Amino acid sequence: MSAVDRLQPIETLPGQERYVAPLDETPLREVDSIDESAPATSMWADAWRTLRKNPLFIVSAILIVFIVFVALFPSVFTKENPNYCSLENSLAGSSANHPFGFDLQGCDVYARVVYGTRTSISVGILTTIIVVFVGALIGAIAGFCGGWVDGVLSRLVDIFMAIPMLLGAIVVLQMFRSSSSIWKVVLVLALFGWVSVARIARGAVLSSKNLEFNTASTALGSTPMRNLFRHIIPNSLAPVIVIATTSLGSYIVAEATLSFLGIGLPTTTVSWGGDISKAQSILRTDPMVLFYPSVALAITVLAFIMLGDAVKDALDPKSRTE
Amino acid sequence: MKKKAIALAAIACSLGMMLSGCGGGSDSASSGNVITAYNSEPQNALIPGDTNESGGGRVLQLLFANLVRFDAKGDSVMEVADSITSNSDASQYTVKLKDGWKFTDGTPVTAESFTKAWSYTANAKNAQKCSSFFSMIKGYDELQDPKGLKGDEQLSGLKVENDKTFTVDMVRPDSVFPVKVGYPAFAPLPDSFYKDPKAFGEKPVSNGMYTLDKWDHQSQIVLKKNADYKGSAKVLNDGVTFKIYTSPDSAYADVQGGNLDVMDTVPASAKRQFQKDKSVIAYNKPGSVSQTFTIPSDLKHWETNTEEGVLRRQALSMAIDRQSIVDKILGGIGTVATDFTSPVIPGYSKDLQNSDNLKYNPDKAKELWAKADAISKFDGKLTFAYNADGDAQPVFDAIVNSVNRVLGNIASTNPMPTFQEFRNAVTDRSIKGAFRTGWQPDYPSMENYLYQLYDTESGNGKGSNDGDYSNPQVDDLFNRAMACTNSEEQIKLYQDAEVILLDQLPAIPLYYSNADGVAALGVKGFTMDWQNTPIYNEITKN
């Protein structure tokens, strides 16, 4: 969303009032009602109007608000301390105060799922923001400029793709050994995540660069930069949004994989990923310990995928003709 | 254009299928009485003096016959040696060999086969990783500066008297030498080795129970029964094929599926249920690997030579609920530690004085901790470092939880991603806290667990005394034991030293890893020896 916010000032660029491109894409009824002095008919406002009416958006928004609430105020949902673990309770089943039972170390699984929300959501959201911002920017520049700029940036992407994440992760995590914050994990995931978004964004920009409306707008005297932000980026956003919202979940999962490889968050930090990776070793006998954090993760992923779909539909000028 | 794209994709895919199809599954070729066993790819060429890890160790142990071998219980049995006799203070040995032993290339095993091999390994020019095993033989120090060496210089302490006899002069008394020579690095080597060590490492010429048939890297190592083997071990099968696995988990799945006969380790994911698993034969007995953690002896508040430090060490030890850790985390696959050696070693005792310090006693722990705090307040945190690429994480999580519940929030974990990074930090002495230590014995002797780990001589980077523990009283007991040729007196001296160690706790023993393994259904005679290794030569199947 931040990428979207940053584009807002473009709306006030001179020459905007004469912008006519959406007219032929908008039903006549709406064209008739255009009030030229009001900026509210911008693409973003339109998107918001469409979004508000989309049930997919409403459901996902409610879910996300709930998840964020859990992340901010975990103590509202449980009185248990997720780090109080006693081997007496090791793998004990569910009981009145402990609906999900206990894990191998005898920690309350429900409390850990609740407290893990903050870490996992932060890792997912922060990584996605960085990845989308950096990836989309570099991809867009590469696709838009073409020539040697494209060459340099694309080859940079090639290099990053080939470096094994494990290698980079060990080195980066070593550099921030003393810090126990989630930022080092975010940094690692972002360092290796931006390239896939960049490739997608470049591809999308390449294909919309040559579309009719763009040529038309150039013919009307629009500058290349204005074209980029006003036409090309909005038209290329759809695949990026899809990848970003789908990736959000995969970053939370990637945190689990890092833990599995022994290079994730500190073990004292409660996170879904960490718990999933710890539960892997008892999967044969006690699958439920792995089940609960996975379900929490799946619901989160679902919420963001639905949000992504809704936002994409709303933003995509192509699908708004319906 | 679109059609072209689809055609391209179709070609790529069918190419893939063809590539995939052309591989034939010839893996399950374990016919007759050849058993298949789990292994990882050896990390070195198959040269006894250069192998110090289990991937190569499993193979070499079956290929070579040393002066002595160890039976299942860890007692040494004369193998190539006819006798090993010492002078009164164990500083000189005379070794006599049996007749009739041959290498697989037909050359006889002579006194020189041993002395030249040992000198080669000791000689730093040859960069053999087991070099330091020979440090107690005279002449070792002269072979440690590679600049002036060619690689064929001999240890001056080894003298060949005739084809079947040689003498060994020691730098200092070493009563455990007759046991030590059973360690794989002390194997004899044929003359052909020195002509081309590299080629030898790919296909060793050996004198033991088996001979190497072929080594397909990253795939399998095929051993065949050696018909010329003259030793006393019974070889009941026709061969052992080691299959190379990427992880014990995948090997375990193969044992369940009947595609692998034997494996000598149980992956963490199966530890809790393999004994109930009806698709495998399980083996689980107390073993020889001792799991401990060490706190540097000079760590502030934790010194082994101050009252405060010793109180804290004892309090910490008593705050760890070892039994629960073994039962719950290890699923019962372990035995709670009661000393510094292990239950399968001659001289082990579970009732040594001060062994109460290893028993879970939260009240006493709090009391001792308070006493220590009265001397000087500890308001930091004790970190527990371990390598996260092994299975140590749940154990150390549990230790930290246990300690924090008893003594208040004083401990936290400090995982390091790789074994390499971890060992480096240990050997650089850069860890300012506790760290994981474990000891897999090289040969069945108390000396290997005690002298190598807690003598002053083994500290400061010269040995495996990673906590730099130093206590003249303990050193003295060790020295007397080293010079003592009577095994009962020797054991008594080591036990006396252990009593002091149990009081000062230079390292805190946790548990002994069990010898645990699984075999496929239909496999017969699956047992494991003192070293947690299957007795491969006695395993058969129909």
Added chain:
Amino acid sequence: MGKYLLRRILQMIPVVLGTTLLVYALVFALPGDPVKAMFGDKPINEAVAAQIRAEYNLDKPFIVQYLLFLKNALSLDFGQTFAGQPVIDEIARAFPVTIRLAVMAFCFEAIFGVVFGVISGLKKGKWYDSVILIVSLLLISVPTFVTGFVGQYVFGVKLRWLPVTAGSNPGFFDLLMPAMVLGSVSMAYIIRLARSEVSSNVSLDYVRTARAKGMTNSSVTFRHILRNSLIPVITYLGQDLGALMGGAMITEQIFNIHGIGFLTYQSILKGEANMVVSIVTLLTLVFVVCNLLVDMLYAALDPRIRYA
């Protein structure tokens, strides 16, 4: 076009140089001394350690090590592993297995990803759209080490439908389950991407025009919608082929496949710079070639994109 190709091929030189330097630096920056680690828990003989360091040039400054590696690499000598095996042999052993695995996973994710994604996109909101959403969701939110483990246990050990592990020289069926596990997450991505592209193209003018012209449904779908929806999907697939080769670390471990992923994993843990750099260089070439193919496909799918 020829000029463009030539330029792309020339670009490989700086890419390879950049990658090798970067990766060499990363391995160099790995914490710990690989030689010390060779001694395990046992005492380190410093004289021996020094000999080994000299043998592998580990005693030289970083830039000298790197230049020596480059110099030898030019004569196709990529050095030796710490176990004394030529790096090139190890890679030659592992690469064919990985190619088989990666191509199978690639076909799996491309075929099923596109088919399900297109169905989902054409029939947005129908019940099978929801089912496909849920399944792809599960694949994304469960880590590979769990999917692989469960798949192995259920289909291999319990049901015995598929081989439990692949072993050396694996055949088609040995690699079937690993390939599905490996490709599953990417398949989910492709489903999402294809669905989104198809659904936004369905209502475009040219599709309506095509229908108005009286074209059959299937021919509209294939000749217009699909072709215009494929660009992001192909981009993703193109970059994924390389990722599948390098990124199979966990899958290869679970299913006992001695491929590039496992080799990389081991070499990183052991700090084998020569091996890691050689593998990564090879992967870089794979990426560069894949991306070149993808860019060619762009032009093929969308005539408006032209390279000069």
